[in-house]
Amino acid sequence: MHLSALLDFDVVPLDTDDAVSVLIDITAPEREADSERPPATLQIVLDRSGSMGGGRLAGAVTALVGLVDRLAPSDHFGLVSFDTQAVVEVPTGPLTDKEAVRRRIRGLVPGGGTDLSSGLLRGIQEARRAGGAQGATLLLISDGHANHGVTDHDLLHQVTADAYGHGVTTTTLGYGLGYDEALLGAVADGGAGSALFAEDPDTAGGLIAQEAEYLLAKSAQAASLRVPPGPYVKEVSVVGEMPSSRLPDGSLMVELGDFFSGETRRLLLRVEVPGMAALGTVTVTTLDVTYVDPTTMTTYTATLPITVNVVPGDEARDRSPRPEVRTEEALQRAQTAKREASEALRRGDRNAAAEILDRARGDLPRPSSVPGAASADLAAQEEELGRMSALARTDDASRTSKSLYSSQSGYSRKRGRHQSRPGSETPRPGEGTPPRPGGEISGHQTGGDLYHPDPESPRSRRRPPQDPGQED
Known part of the structure; x- marks a missing residue:
């Protein structure tokens, strides 16, 4: 350095x-370009609330499938989705069966409300478990205002700051025009990541791919x-x-x-x-x-x-x-x-x-x-x-x-x-x-x-x- x-x-x-x-x-x-990089750990936390319909969830799904294609089998990948509750769609681990992971991603459908804190906390748990001493990158993708669970900006900032202290860097991607930029900004600040903004699926897909590129070049x-x-x-x-x-x-x-x-x-x-x-x-x-x-x-x-x-x-x-x-x-x-x-x-x-x-x-x-x-x-x-x-x-x-x-x-x-x-x-x-x-x-x-x-x-x-x- x-x-x-x-x-x-x-x-x-x-x-x-x-x-x-x-x-x-x-x-x-x-x-230098003549040796292997260490395996990376990428944890996705994806909003699948009802407002993610109308092409937004489909755009994120397409980007995540492409991301899985880009990662190596030795890389760790995990996916937590959330609406009113969090679901571990893909437990974080090596990508030994990429086709199974793609099928799980393509099977996502919009649900109900937005419990962002539930998804974030569960994603952090997975990232810490799989990342271990090597650390992990978490990307939170959401298009809405959190209306269930913890919504206090300072508390969520502290959650990601604590995760960063245990090796998890958090970046947020605000999707569309309905999300709370101050909330996602607080989450990104705590996690020492970026607060990204995408109004449409194409932009969101490009930003998701870009974050993966940065992770793999670390x-x-x-x-x-x-x-x-x-x-x-x-x-x-x-x-x-x-x-x-x-x-x-x-x-x-x-x-x-x-x-x-x-x-x-x-x-x-x-x-x-x-x-x-x-x-x-x-x-x-x-x-x-x-x-x-x-x-x-x-x-x-x-x-x-x-x-x-x-x-x-x-x-x-x-x-x-x-x-x-x-x-x-x-x-x-x-x-x-x-x-x-x-x-x-x-x-x-x-x-x-x-x-x-x-x-x-x-x-x-x-x-x-x-x-x-x-x-x-x-x-x-x-x-x-x-x-x-x-x-x-x-x-x-x-x-x-x-x-x-x-x-x-x-x-x-x-x-x-x-x-x-x-x-x-x-x-x-x-x-x-x-x-x-x-x-x-x-x-x-x-x-x-x-x-x-x-x-x-x-x-x-x-x-x-x-x-x-x-x-x-």
């Missing part, structure tokens, strides 16, 4: 409280970023919509979920620092990214110190923020604006939603003023915010709300996947080797790389460092 960090300001004034923004790129190990799982407390940190927070939490010791924890081969994620931290009484270089904090190699089940930690230079106040007054960092800050603020606009639409306030989006669009730097890939990101966000503002005023409010929520949910994750999708620079899912020994765990800010396996993992293996200053 390779880390790099860029600060908007790398100097801070003497004896003065200040704040710096830290732009972090996290890149997963790449697999090279790092259960990844998390931890920022510990310390004397030089007054407060640290995530800019944007990446879910985070506080540990009992005061550390900030960001659950990153799983990475496919070569995938890069980007996130932004805001670090408030107290006034420091001595001039010179200070390590403000240290970033720890921990992940599990899905092939060997070895736990590794990449460590990156974040340093600033304390200078006299008159020198600090002339500093200029790095445009790359400020550009990312604007992009992340735009994601928060999308969530706020989605909430306004759910309240029925179209004008407020459009105004929020217009304001965010106006706050973006001009794409022509920023070089490189950031210019394309800005142009894409500018176009999307303008289009969504117009739709917020005129189009179906439910459709626009769901589109906005899906767009902002896991923005960093989805952008990383778009930039480095399986099958392009990386090998096809299903092919590959474990990460190459040596050099895959690294950190880089201004020239120093640190490497170490997780000292608490009995299965960790030491990897030699490269030359200082080298990036992978």
Whole structure:
């Protein structure tokens, strides 16, 4: 795992409280195409309530049959369906009899109400049983508002957060225009997955196939970023919509979920620092990214110190923020604006939603003023915010709300996947080797790389460092 960090300001004034923004790129190990991948565990939880009639269930069935065709016999697959109760249609296990699994999937018919919590809980039980130490991916597909069982968003968020702590990553797919995007978003946030939106069967089928591709290309799982407390940190927070939490010791924890081969994620931290009484270089904090190699089940930690230079106040007054960092800050603020606009639409306030989006669009730097890939990101966000503002005023409010929520949910994750999708620079899912020994765990800010396996993992293996200053 390779880390790099860029600060908007790398100097801070003497004896003065200040704040710096830290732009972090996290890149997963790449697999080579000449060795088998480890077996994957995919658990499907499928809504078969009455509202799934009219082609929706048929579209999901077609996609799931294709998914079974794509998986290897050694992969574990399971299917739980639910209406007013959950049914284990396919117990999670190796696909030794694919035809029997296809027949069971094709036999699904719409039923009654929507007890989403029952299906989710039963699916998690199956995923944990079959996934074991290797972990599992759960995909929840639903088109409705939960009207039976547990419907509290916070409780369902906690359910999937607990499952993630036991190796189960949860992604949700909202189907049609009748589902509760805030509920499915809470489920996905807890499970460190994505909250996807499909209005029609074709889109749903494509997203189901895409999630399977990501699963089979996985090279790092259960990844998390931890920022510990310390004397030089007054407060640290995530800019944007990446879910985070506080540990009992005061550390900030960001659950990153799983990475496919070569995938890069980007996130932004805001670090408030107290006034420091001595001039010179200070390590403000240290970033720890921990992940599990899905092939060997070895736990590794990449460590990156974040340093600033304390200078006299008159020198600090002339500093200029790095445009790359400020550009990312604007992009992340735009994601928060999308969530706020989605909430306004759910309240029925179209004008407020459009105004929020217009304001965010106006706050973006001009794409022509920023070089490189950031210019394309800005142009894409500018176009999307303008289009969504117009739709917020005129189009179906439910459709626009769901589109906005899906767009902002896991923005960093989805952008990383778009930039480095399986099958392009990386090998096809299903092919590959474990990460190459040596050099895959690294950190880089201004020239120093640190490497170490997780000292608490009995299965960790030491990897030699490269030359200082080298990036992978």
